[in-house]
Amino acid sequence: MAIKPEDLEQLAARVGRDNLLTSQADRLVYSTDIGAPPFVVDLLVKRKADAVVRCHTIEDVEATVQFCLKRLIPVTPRAAATSALGGAVPKRAGVVLDLTPMNKRIDVDESKLEVNVDAGVVVWDLQKRLNDVGLELPCYPTSGLAATIGGFVAMDGHGIHSTKNGNIGRWVLEVEGVGADGARFRARDREQLEFYLGLGGSTGVITSIRLKVVEASADKPVLLTVKTYKGVQAIVQEVTTRWRPKHVMFHNEDFFALRTEATGARKNPFAGKQAVLLCFAEKEFAGIQEDLKRMAARLGAEVADDKVAAEEWAARFYPIRSKRLGPSLVAGEVFLPVKNTADYLRRLYEKAAHRELAVEGHVTDDGRVYFFIFTLDDERRPTYPLGWATSAWILGLAKRMGGRAYHCGVWLQWEAKNVFGRVRYKKLRLFKKTADYRQLMNPGMVFPYPAPVPEFVWKMKIKGPIPAPSLGFQLAMGNPILQSQGKMMRYRRHKSLGVQAADLAADAPRGGPEMSLLSNEIWGADLASLQAIPNPGNLPMTKTVRGKMQLAYFYVRGKRGWLITDPWTLKPALDVADPTPEEAKVAPDYAQAKKVLDAFRAAVATEGVELTVKAVEVKQDTVAVAAAKGAATHDVAKSGLKTIDVVAVKKQAAETDEKLKAWVLAADCIVCNGCEAACPTNAAIVTDMARVDRDLCIADGACFDACPTGAIRPGLEEKATSGGWPKGSRLAGQFGKVEA
16 A cells, blocks of 8 residues: 555544554445446556545544645545546545545524535435425435435535526535645635535535525426427426426436336336426416416427326436446536527437437526436446547537536546636636645546656655646546547447357356356446445445445456455455345345345355354443443453453354464554454454464454554464464464463
8 A cells, every 4th residue: 555554553543443444345445436437547547545534523534634634645535426527536546535424413593594514414314304394405416315415515516406496506605624735614705615616625625514495395296208309498498487396307218218128117108208307396386287288288298197207206316227238337417508408419319329328407597407418338348448438429519509517527627617617717726726736635626637657756845837637537538539539439238148148257257157147237236326225324335235236346357457355355344234125125226236245245255254253242231230240341441341251252263264263464563453452352462563362263354354554364374474472372382482
């Protein structure tokens, strides 16, 4: 790792050892979002984190940022990472700040229509809390079941109800956090807020938000179907002109065809049709219902059954179910004036090699449409990087018709001036250079990314010009060179079982036949939907269903891509219980995900990692109860009055394979006491270095997870690296000197 072990130890002392994650599994999962950039980017960009800090308070954020700035370690703020823009993943390795634990405070002021909220609060949890007192958010993202309010505000996003209320940024009254210079900030007026809203954490980490909210009104969805894009445009223009709906969105026929195929539905009720979904305030709908029906008849549209409309409204949280058919997708996100909608889609299809271009559009309050357009692809194919030209064409055509990119993020840095406007971007660029001229705070987000030069160059003590964008971003979908090709590079899905079977054999070199059969499901999982499953116990992302699916994805890659070399690093995640059936219902793809996870567990277990070994039962007793039982408490100060059945521990240890027990590589031990604190049986002993009493080691795995340097590892200890075992151990005297 780029970070020195002694630096990790000092960082752990500042934020708490339980909040510093350094296992291979954690570093992999926290280095991804829902996007799939070509792995050629990894040859040029250090997209794998060195460590993860789970921040519970602003003090944790402040301590970590200041620590990293002093040592010139890049910092990447991260919440739910439900975007595909690359802003929540490292670009120069370093430390990832997990802000999701900052989710405790939701203070609602009903009289002022305001709420003070921690940045890590999930958007839908906030919405439900507001609904309890008759209020609601002015808008929320389609990823609202998983996305956090801090991430939504940091990207200044549009979403559901933006037809009436616009972007979330205009409703923000105040943000608090830690700036790119390591100092706390509090921005209140609009000029100050502009330096943080929409910047994705590149100018500072937002930790709390004061937000204006609105009176809640029940949603009344209405679904209209029409055969042409001109019909879609006519409906959108008339509805938004005559009435003031809460939201207007639409999908094209290909969107429904792909979704039907992906979900295995028997019938597609929208075959050959485009659909416009309108959302009105229920109390206002009665007064316009008849006029709406007359308008639909005049424009040649059909009004769908209320049940169908309700089902489509509920499906607004799951826009990419068809991803598994790709099993990847290449997407373009653009803004375009409503008046150009029909012409834009017509010209877009003229460049398509064949029809499979899914379109979702959301109408905003300023006469524009936010388009999310995607085509299926497969990131496993060698020419996948060229597929990004499809995104370039989606954007290029929109720009020629008066549109722009939805956001520049990482991959579209060339578009930053168009996204923010030249005047504002000039101010932002100056602010970034002043506060963070080394680009250590979320490097590569919005602002030009340094080229892949040796580390010592960007750590030089002299201020200098930012190098030119690297090759990784010259391949990105915003590149004018790709846009100038003038054609869409299409990928035709495999529909031949013979071809597909050959792909499976080549793409799943690890994990056995069960994993091979599930290869497409692993790559095609709708991770955004899976993350909607509640997090059991506010755990690290590695232990969520979405995190486990990502680990399965890395695992089956074998020697390709990000190889998981040590299955032991998977154990903490796979040991965590899966959601209850009731919780799993919120994610429609969970049934397929469970098949993958079960096969994943079986495959990892065959490599010698026992996933069901648990620590001998540890009871929590009060002092009085312990005394009454005559039981001696074991290390009360450390374990919190835990009593351990030593006889049972030794019995279990004797039955545990020696190859699974812990040993310590002396050269890597930094004497941090983490293994001793994590050990459920006190088999880990620390004096001048860590040692393990094999008579008490039950292969629980806690010591492996706690070690920041990898000094603790499974298997028999090697004589050449041994420092000796403590006196009384069964292995005492076998290797090296005996310690008293």
